[in-house]
Amino acid sequence: MNFISICFISFYFLFCISMMLFFIGLYFIINDLILFIEWEVLSLNSSPIMMTVLLDWMSLLFMSFVLFISSMVIFYSDDYMHGDENLNRFIFLVLMFVLSMMFLIISPNLISILLGWDGLGLVSYCLVIYYQNVKSYNAGMITALTNRIGDVALLLSIAWMLNYGSWNYIYYLECMKNDYQMTIIAWLVVLAAMTKSAQIPFSSWLPAAMAAPTPVSALVHSSTLVTAGVYLLIRFNTLFMDTYLSKLLLLLSVLTMFMAGLGANYEYDLKKIIALSTLSQLGLMMSILSMGYADLAFFHLLTHALFKALLFMCAGSIIHNVKNMQDIRSMGGLIQMMPLTCTCFNIANLALCGMPFLAGFYSKDLILEIVSMSEINLLIYILYFLSTGLTVCYSMRLTYYSLTGTFNFFSLSAVSDCYWIMLKGMLGLLFLAISGGSMLSWLMIPTPEMICLPMMMKLMALLVSILGGLLGYELFQFKISWNLKTLVSYKLTNFLGNMWFMPIISTTYMNLISLKFGYKIIKSVDQGWNEYFGAQSIYNSAQKFSQVNTLMQFSNLKIYLIMFVSWIGLMFMLMLF
Template structure:
């Protein structure tokens, strides 16, 4: 069944990619609407939008999903609930396709809530306490965004329909509506202060992590903002808010990844950093550039997770990077290093074409100098944690028995095709979706700044592994830096503790206190006087009936 679904998704991916070519060359856009019902003069309908952007994104989602399915055929082969895993992943992909194709808030809600529900089922897949806690954190964080989404649907009731694509050019739409859309996107894409659920969701199986962090769940919020970009570029306050949130998320996740020891959480924090970068460049009005980086990031991030799954299996499911090293899986180590270099923006790999262009567009824009510093410092932090991982994978292993896995044919197929696109995908997409050459004229110092920042990040990564951690441990801020600025503690324990205390006091003093005593007395009085009240009520009814009959006769 795995192989059947994988081949089917691969065929559909090629099919949709051909449609992307056709729609891009002909500059076509098709709408398909199926009328369902009318509510208060508002038409509720299934509405689908077919254009080059939706076809290209669906093609990438299906391609990465097919590679993950090939990989899962071996990776999940010994799992008891193998068929349940297949069905959940299939529902996950279908929900994402609904979200991509529908520019209607009601039909988007099907995919939006589908992603939230199925992601909860996938996070708790291994059924232990850690999974349950992570699943509840993921689900409840996303429900905050769902509330904002439902409120935005209620606001659009006044527009006569929920097809927001038709109303984007009108400035008189309630600005609160667009703020709610931003809030919903922030929770789904895990921006500050809703970032704590993304590393916690690593309790899911590794193939699911590869799918979630590359092209499905976390990219849904960014994709929704790309569809709404026409209004955001007209409003300076919303644009500044998005820029601030994106830059702070990028900076926070970069610092936290450099002090994290869990292998999968480091890669999850790198996803969070790249999502902040996408939101920041989207706030400047470059929606195609944000979409371009979303696609290139999906390729090398899925490759990173698939290689990470093999490393974790070979270490008998240990995820602490301090235990890593001495791998003899040369093909997987090579692929992991190439994907890490693509993440850093190494020239002529997939990440270079989007990240270098983003940083140059940042330099030519009239924005705050602090934001420019945050962009380049975050880029340096990305290089630091990537080379830190490479350092731990290559270091000599001591003190543990290594059970290196055989790199079976399904592993090699899925990893090889993702490797191929991680190398050539960036140049291919840039030539397709940017028909004109971007000539950006800068001073030599500014032009070389990206390369200098990357080289500085490589040097700092070695210094971090040797001396910087000891120095930071001495000044006692390691705990603050490694725990995402205490966000998991605040959202997991602070709210839960005080709300539980509040409701425990309510239970003691109200439900089990005076309310129980006096409520019981009141109940006894009501039961004792029930017969008298019923007789009195019947007498009144007889009196009213007799008066009615007298009036009727007269």
Template sequence: MCYIFFLLFLISSIFCLLFSMNLMVMDYSYFLELIFFSLNSLNFTYVILLDWMSMLFLSFVMFISSMVIFYSEEYMMGDLNKNRFIFLVVMFVFSMMFLIISPNLISILLGWDGLGLVSYCLVIYYQNVKSFNAGMLTALTNRIGDVALLMSIAWMLNYGSWNFIFYLEIMKQDWIMELISYFVFLAALTKSAQIPFSSWLPAAMAAPTPVSSLVHSSTLVTAGVYLLIRFNFAFNDTLLFILLFISSLTMFMAGLGANFEFDLKKIIALSTLSQLGLMMSILALGSFKLAFFHLLIHALFKALLFMCAGNIIHNMNNCQDIRYMGNLINQLPLTCSYLNICNWSLCGLPFMSGFYSKDLIVEFMSMGYLNFFIYLIFYISIGLTVSYSFRLSYYTMTGNFNFLSLNMIKDSSFLMLKGMSGLILFVIISGSMFSWMVFSSPMFICLPFFMKIITLVMVFFGGWIGYEVSMFKISYNLMSNNFQTKFLSNMWNMPILSTFGMTYFPLYLGMIYSKIFDLGWSEYYGPKNLSLTLKNLTFIQYLSVNHIKIYLLMLMIWLFFLIFMF
């Protein structure tokens, strides 16, 4: 089963890439209208948009999916429901495909809702209380975005068609299009887990690791960014300003939270959240191509990063705490090499693939006329990225091995390693390769030496901070019970607000109402008092008590009655 879908997706990926390159060279876009049936003058059609952007993204999704499915063959080997898992993953990928190739809000909703539904099924796959809670949080948070998308569909009726791609620039000044763009913006915030909807993303780590690899690279969380890239022509300055503020805060918050985290998968999940904030902030600054470019590059190294984490967790007997790891470079040399390369790419180390997108984004931001807050938060976030990446490498690869003394840890998972090896070359070379493809002409950057070199300075400074935090176990001391560190390490209390904060007050209100109405004075003087009074007034009630004296009393009365009457 795995091999069939692996080959199918791999061949489709190669075809989509070649087709995308052809569309780029020819500067073509194809609209396909598939007519399901025609009733009088009403046509039921399904519209597909094939342009270089959708085909290139589709190629990446297919390629990563093929490697993840190949990887799952061994990762899910002992699972009784492996085929069900593979079918769920395939449904997940097909939902993403529907979303990518749709220029129509109705068909986008088809893929959008498909992603939400299948992601719920995958998050609760292991069927325990933690998974069910995480799945419910994921599903309910995403429903907010689904409702926003439904509202935008309703308002789109004013234009006579749901093919939004035709109206974006023409109707930009129209207040209805502004309203639609605000709804789409809200939908994208929930799907891409920006503040204040961030708490579901680390919770979704309850899913199996191959799913995390797929979700955090090219599907689900990137759906929101992709929708904003498609809609970016309709956004006004106010909306872009709000987007810039929210996404930059998300980027900063996730980077800070990852430095306090000890769960291997959650560190990588918070890293994804940080990168999503980076994509959205550069989109808000006005370069949708740069956001799309970083989306593609990030998809590759993040998928491989999760696959490496999955292999480590597999070997560590399902232990995810990085404090139990250490010295893994000797036991898992190939996996650790891949992990290091992905971390370098994530940090934006020169000439790795991530460097070509991240460095360009920061330089593009530096050339704009922005306030000091945005400038500062961008560079601090870059430093934090390097800091948690270095901390992760330090905890997992150096020092003493802190797990069981009796162990059998080695790189023997050949299918998993083959799946990972399929991605590693692209993690290294894709940055330079696709920077030539995506940008038809090179971007002209003109900056003074200090502003040009400050990115590299922040990378090394962040690495040093990460070393200090890991080496001297500062993070242990920081995890004391004071409010600030709890606040910073717990994603600014968002998980508490979106779970406890949402349920506590309605339940508390229910308890008060129960006390006042069901168990209060109104009940005492109302139905309960009435029943007591009626009981006291009626003599017949005493007969139902079944005391023998009552029966004897009744017998005596009956005898007296007989004697005196007759």
């Protein structure tokens, strides 16, 4: 079976299941149903091994969105990955990735969650190293090792869960909330979710994972790998509400949001800018979740998935057209040559910024108004709105460098909207990137709620967005660099632009001490005293003995006479005494 048939069969299969799950989810929302299925796989000595499945409106809606985006990404890959030697393997890896996410979504059991969790980690490593070069291997290794921390935390929480006699955590969240063992499980689950969703201090793997093919990035950053941690915490949210852990998570997630917004304004790699915007939105989801609004975090997770997948698919189309170059300084004026792709790109960008009545507006604006109502300190409030302004700033910067201005690519080039299959995949997501937020708000918030705020606080999100956009336009229209060498030290500029040195800390500083220690061991033991007393010393001794032996063999008569005289002399001396 060739690649095209596998690709289209996968697309139609996933699309049909997605539609079916969406309508079943609607039925569950309307009738407020929850379906809990237990299947006895095996029974050994009256000890049953059960497979449990939780179907409620949340899991069904999330599955339908994941499958819809996956179907569009696979359809898009038909054109994007055309000509690759291992295309069948690529499609099968993507399908395994989606299957692992399905396991994670429908599991109310920590063991089956671990199946999906480790499946995501393993397949993501295979996809990140897909192009098999040094950069891909390094990125794959930091992705896999960072996620292993979360895997270990999940394994430890499974071990602690043995205290309750079952791994079905959903039975114990409410009744055992204040138990000591459950507190430990909450800490471990939050640690696991922070590694998967790349919160500080585990943020460095997310931009590195851009070494994967762009369709994989569209899938990973919208609805699968990075959202797994947020989804897990949505399920476990009752455990850590109003605790010290929730306050710590709030601080770390808001700092992640702020750090990613700053870093994106210094970045020139197109895919890394979008990856840092994902990191910023993950911080937004985690922060509102830690404040106790799990449904709101889920609402933003779904709307974000729609426009982020579209954003990556448009970026992939642009990269494809400019001969796989990702530096935004080499682009410019693309709106004239790729009007349809750039229109989709711009709509997804505006949805990311929270432009009124696009998908991102309904969740993002509601989150910011809820934050304005909540009892939080001034630092968190300021960081929230600064991060919102920075989002608009780097989006405006990206638009200025890539879509407008003068064309900075090769003078002889064929940039155009000629990849029709890729365009159809993007247009499939465009409709939901525009209307998805409105549709979801009607579904998930059936009863309107009054948010009463003063006029300035009500307009704060809009004002901050306008100021961020103006700042981005002024800075980059007049070619004023973010480089602050004239105002502050170079080190501060370097610190802000390099994700607060987190990639360096996660790579060099994690193994620097062990590498230096290993070097000293090699120099002092393996190539030092071991050489002197070991192999080298044995060699020198053997060489000296062989020289003596050779001397004796070459002058045997002389030595024989000397030994005879010595023997006679020794006998004579013994006789005298």
